[in-house]
Amino acid sequence: MRFLRVLTNSLISGFFFSLLLALLLADLNINLAFKLPVLFKLAIFLMLSYGLLATLLCVFVASVYRFFTGKKSPADYISPSFLTLSFSLLTLVYLVIFRENFAYFLSFFVPGLRSILKTQMMALFILAVAGLVLHYQHHHQKPRSVHFAIFFALLGIVLAFVLWQRLNYPPLQKAFKLANFEAGPIEKRVTLLGFEGLSLDYILQLANERKLPNFSWLMEKGCWGRLKSFTPSDPFVLDHSLNTGKLPGKHRQISNVRYMIPGLGDKIEVAPRFILFRQLKRFGLLNILRNDSPPVTKDIWKIVEDCGVATLKQGRPSSPQLPGKPNPKMDKLFSTFYKDFQYETSGTFAQVKQAFFRDAESEENAFQGRSEAQPKLFSLSLDGANVAEMFYYKYSFPEAFGDIRQEEIQKYGSVIEKYCQFYDQIIGKYLASLKEDELLIVYSAYGVEPLPFWKRIVEWVLGNAAVSSYHEEAPDGAVFFYGKGIVRGKNIDAVRLVDIAPTILYYIGLPVGKDMDGVVRGSLFDREFADENPVFTISSYEDVAIKK
Numbered sequence: 001m002r003f004l005r006v007l008t009n010s011l012i013s014g015f016f017f018s019l020l021l022a023l024l025l026a027d028l029n030i031n032l033a034f035k036l037p038v039l040f041k042l043a044i045f046l047m048l049s050y051g052l053l054a055t056l057l058c059v060f061v062a063s064v065y066r067f068f069t070g071k072k073s074p075a076d077y078i079s080p081s082f083l084t085l086s087f088s089l090l091t092l093v094y095l096v097i098f099r100e101n102f103a104y105f106l107s108f109f110v111p112g113l114r115s116i117l118k119t120q121m122m123a124l125f126i127l128a129v130a131g132l133v134l135h136y137q138h139h140h141q142k143p144r145s146v147h148f149a150i151f152f153a154l155l156g157i158v159l160a161f162v163l164w165q166r167l168n169y170p171p172l173q174k175a176f177k178l179a180n181f182e183a184g185p186i187e188k189r190v191t192l193l194g195f196e197g198l199s200l201d202y203i204l205q206l207a208n209e210r211k212l213p214n215f216s217w218l219m220e221k222g223c224w225g226r227l228k229s230f231t232p233s234d235p236f237v238l239d240h241s242l243n244t245g246k247l248p249g250k251h252r253q254i255s256n257v258r259y260m261i262p263g264l265g266d267k268i269e270v271a272p273r274f275i276l277f278r279q280l281k282r283f284g285l286l287n288i289l290r291n292d293s294p295p296v297t298k299d300i301w302k303i304v305e306d307c308g309v310a311t312l313k314q315g316r317p318s319s320p321q322l323p324g325k326p327n328p329k330m331d332k333l334f335s336t337f338y339k340d341f342q343y344e345t346s347g348t349f350a351q352v353k354q355a356f357f358r359d360a361e362s363e364e365n366a367f368q369g370r371s372e373a374q375p376k377l378f379s380l381s382l383d384g385a386n387v388a389e390m391f392y393y394k395y396s397f398p399e400a401f402g403d404i405r406q407e408e409i410q411k412y413g414s415v416i417e418k419y420c421q422f423y424d425q426i427i428g429k430y431l432a433s434l435k436e437d438e439l440l441i442v443y444s445a446y447g448v449e450p451l452p453f454w455k456r457i458v459e460w461v462l463g464n465a466a467v468s469s470y471h472e473e474a475p476d477g478a479v480f481f482y483g484k485g486i487v488r489g490k491n492i493d494a495v496r497l498v499d500i501a502p503t504i505l506y507y508i509g510l511p512v513g514k515d516m517d518g519v520v521r522g523s524l525f526d527r528e529f530a531d532e533n534p535v536f537t538i539s540s541y542e543d544v545a546i547k548k
Contacts, residue, residue, distance in 0.1 A: 006062050007055075008077045013086035014055030018046040020094040020124075021275065026166050027117060028101060028270045030108055031252055031293075034166055041264045049280055058086050080148035081138065087155065088131030091124055098124075101272050107230045107241075108270075110249040112170050120162045127158045181511070181544040183307040188508045189438040191370075191430060192379040192500075195423050196235060197386035197471065199447030200226050200478035202396075206420055214427040215480070218442060222482030223524050225492040229446045233474040235383070238445045238497060243299035245501030245516035251297045260287040267293075298541045300501050303510065304377045306546040312375040314366035330357050337418045348391040348466050352415065355384035356422070363426055371433075376508065382426075386471075388419045389448045393469035400450035401468065436484060439507050444477035445497055485529030495521055511536040 022042035026034050043051075062082070102109075102117055109117060131151050138147040207216045218224060229238060230247065236256035237248050244251045255269035259277075262285075269291060271277035280286050304311050334356055335342060341349060359382040366380045395412035398404040427442060434440055448469040451459065459467045479495050485507075498518030505512050506520045514537050522530060538544055 005077050005079070006059055006082075009079050009082040009086070010055045010058035010062065012078065012083060013058045013090060014051040014053075015043065015047055016087055017054035017090045017094065018051035019043040020091065021046050021050055021097075021272070023162065023166065024094070024098055024101060024272050025268065025270075027120070028105055028108065028272060029254075029268055030113070030169065030249070031254065031269060032266055034169065036163065036167075038264065038266050039163070042261070045261050045264065045285070048285060049283075050275060054090060058090075080145075080152070081135065084131050084135045084148055084151050087151075088128045088135065091128040091131070095121060095124055095128065097272065097274055100274060104231045104273055105270070107232075107237075107247045108249050108254060110170070113249065116165050116169070120165060123158045123161055127154055130154055179544050180547050181538065182547045184509060186304070186307055186309050186376050186508050186510070187437060189376050189435055190378070190504050190508060191434070191438060191440050192377075193427065193430060193440070193442045194379065194381040195385055195442070195444050196381070196383040197389050197446065197448050198420065198423070198444035198478055200224075200476065202416075202447075203420065203478055206417060211417065211421060212424040214424045214431060215442075217431065218427070218440075218480040218482050219489070221488055222440075222480060222486050223490045223492050224478070224480045225495055227443055227445065227477040227479040228494055228496045229474040229477060230497070231472070231474045233446045233471050235445070239381070240295070240299070241517075242445065242497050242500050243301060244297055245300075245498050245505075245513070245518040246297065247498060247517045250515065250517065251295070251299075253293075253295060256291050257288050258291045260289055262286075300504055301377065303505070303541055303546070304508070307510070309377075310373050310375040311377040312366070312369055312373050313379045314362060314369070315381055327357070327361070330360050333360055337422050338415075341415075349415075352384070352388045352391065352419075355387040356419070359384040359422075367429065367433075377504075382423070385416065385419045385423065386448070388416050389469045391466050391468065392416055393448060393450060397450060431482075434483070439481065439483035439486070439504075441500065441504075442480040442482075443500070444479075446471045446477045447475040449473065449475050481524050485525050485533075487524060487526050490523075492521070492523055506533070506535055509533070511538045513538060513540045513542075515540040515542070 019039070022039050025042055025046075026032060026039060032038070098121060102121070106114070131154075134147040134151045138144065203212065203215055206212045207219065210216070230241075234255070237254060240251050240253040241247055248254050257269070259268040259271065261268060278288070281288055298306075301311055301313060334353065338353075338356075362382065363380060366378075370378050392412050392415040394401045394404055395409050396416045398409050398413075430440060448471050451468050451470050455470065456465075456468075459465060477497075479500075496518060498516065499521050500518065502512040502516050502518045503521050503524065512520055512535060520535050522535070525533075
């Protein structure tokens with residue numbers, strides 16, 4: 001019977017923790033139409049996993065505490081003393097998770113939301129501290145039932161307050177066509193080349209060794225520097241911020257997947273960190289599907305198309321492809337860069353080879369389309385280098401790992417370098433075809449970092465022991481600008497990802513939206529270009545109808 005009383009109180013505590021995690025899910029999913037039934041459905045779903053874990057934790061802690069102190073088990077199946085202490089401690093655990101998620105997903109929250117969430121954290125912290133103080137007073141001073149009555153009254157007030165705050169999230173503002181904007185002819189062109197995972201320091205190292213002649217040309221004849229990004233460094237989210245000049249809190253494209261929870265038809269797009277939410281798919285508790293939500297804000301592609309000019313966008317070819325007939329041209333290109341790896345049969349290198357073929361075929365198709373369509377705005381995004389870095393980073397930077405054999409370093413240490421040389425050749429191809437009135441932007445939205453030791457253990461447990469780099473913390477990427485009007489040989493500071501869209505609009509002669517988080521990087525342009533092309537602004541492209 002004693003164990004049953006402990007278990008009952010622990011189950012109640014587990015459900016309380018599930019309720020807090022459900023609130024975290026609701027807070028992070030800013031597109032979720034939140035209602036109280038949604039919260040309780042989420043809590044019941046989470047009770048099947050994290051709630052049970054919290055229950056077992058409470059049982060274990062209570063058993064250890066009783067063993068070392070000699071205290072009796074709870075006297076009741078619903079013990080105010082047990083629940084006050086467990087609720088307070090679980091709230092503190094939740095606040096640690098909440099704070100880390102708040103910092104990681106900060107770009108999702110406009111200033112008003114940030115204030116709401118900080119207030120939530122403070123209210124819950126006060127609740128947890130009050131519970132610990134009241135529990136201590138009850139057991140170490142004169143016991144009074146009023147102590148627990150105060151805690152549960154405060155619990156009800158705090159929960160009602162934080163739920164009321166979530167219900168009053170500021171809604172997405174609807175666009176109103178308040179004015180017409182007559183766009184003049186667009187004469188200039190812009191070409192964007194995106195290579196995921198390239199760090200500026202590594203590019204500089206290879207350039208100094210004269211292994212990247214076209215990157216060196218961009219640095220000598222144009223502007224270059226680090227590209228500041230943000231978390232979460234999901235390419236889907238970063239792409240929308242690059243194309244809109246807005247952070248996710250404004251463009252609302254926060255995930256390319258959605259989580260289908262049984263019995264819950266509402267849209268869950270974001271999984272909190274540190275609770276392994278995605279792993280619930282392995283146990284059949286949820287399904288992960290593609291998110292096909294339409295965009296809610298205009299990006300530079302829509303803006304330029306509304307002006308009546310051609311655009312061409314070639315996205316990253318990251319979807320797996322079934323093996324087909326060998327392409328002799330791609331095989332020959334691959335052998336040009338990886339002639340020493342023609343007989344390499346490891347599974348990790350097979351993924352690099354497949355990524356190379358996808359990149360090469362995608363680039364060839366994009367270049368052909370660009371030659372035929374002659375678009376004013378063109379973009380090509382490739383992600384193969386990120387695959388090479390994922391598995392072979394430790395061989396290029398063994399000092400960050402310390403347990404790499406020298407023969408492995410000599411064999412695999414050039415895998416990433418050769419992929420950078422492949423990208424360098426692509427840059428040379430586009431430099432050779434650049435028009436006089438064309439701006440070339442080469443960028444990497446983020447770099448990569450060595451996988452921390454604790455994450456290596458996690459990846460090993462998950463069956464990904466070969467992974468050695470990651471970009472979850474959004475390390476700086478790199479950006480290069482080259483073209484007419486661009487200052488030559490200048491290392492620029494702190495260009496942000498969201499600065500690229502307004503800078504492109506300015507370059508081609510269109511106004512910049514005041515609602516964009518990015519700004520025009522005027523330091524890129526020489527004085528003559530800046531004097532001839534002043535910056536014009538409008539309130540928002542959501543509020544104007546463009547006339548050709």
